[in-house]
Amino acid sequence: MPRRAALQQLSRQLSAALAEPDWQAMEKLSASLAKNIPLLAERGAWTALEQTELLQLRKIHAQAVKICSEEKERLGLHLGALQANKEGWVAYAALGEYDSDGNQA
Numbered sequence: 711m712p713r714r715a716a717l718q719q720l721s722r723q724l725s726a727a728l729a730e731p732d733w734q735a736m737e738k739l740s741a742s743l744a745k746n747i748p749l750l751a752e753r754g755a756w757t758a759l760e761q762t763e764l765l766q767l768r769k770i771h772a773q774a775v776k777i778c779s780e781e782k783e784r785l786g787l788h789l790g791a792l793q794a795n796k797e798g799w800v801a802y803a804a805l806g807e808y809d810s811d812g813n814q815a
Contacts, residue, residue, distance in 0.1 A: 713750050717763035720746070724770045728777060736774055743771065 711719075720743065727735035756764060792799075 713753060713756070714760050714763050716746070716750060717760065717767050721763065721767045721770050724767070724774060728770070728774055731777060731781070733778075733781075736778065740771075740774070743767075 720739065724736070724739050726732075727739060
């Protein structure tokens, strides 16, 4: 596949994964970028059009990194809150399930 077409395809796929967001697809595409960009670079100097496509792909990848970092932080805060309330959750579980009037469900 020509380099420009390969870069365009990677950009489309990454954009689609970001739109979902599809974390597994982003993970696979990140691995694909790490593997394929050096291989594409080995083909010689980039043309002006290829450089434009590569820059576009870099911008999309930067967005993906930002979104993944934000999600990681959000999940970290959520897990921290769960850990902070662990004793309460365990206490409720030990008591069994009760309705809002205190009756066992």
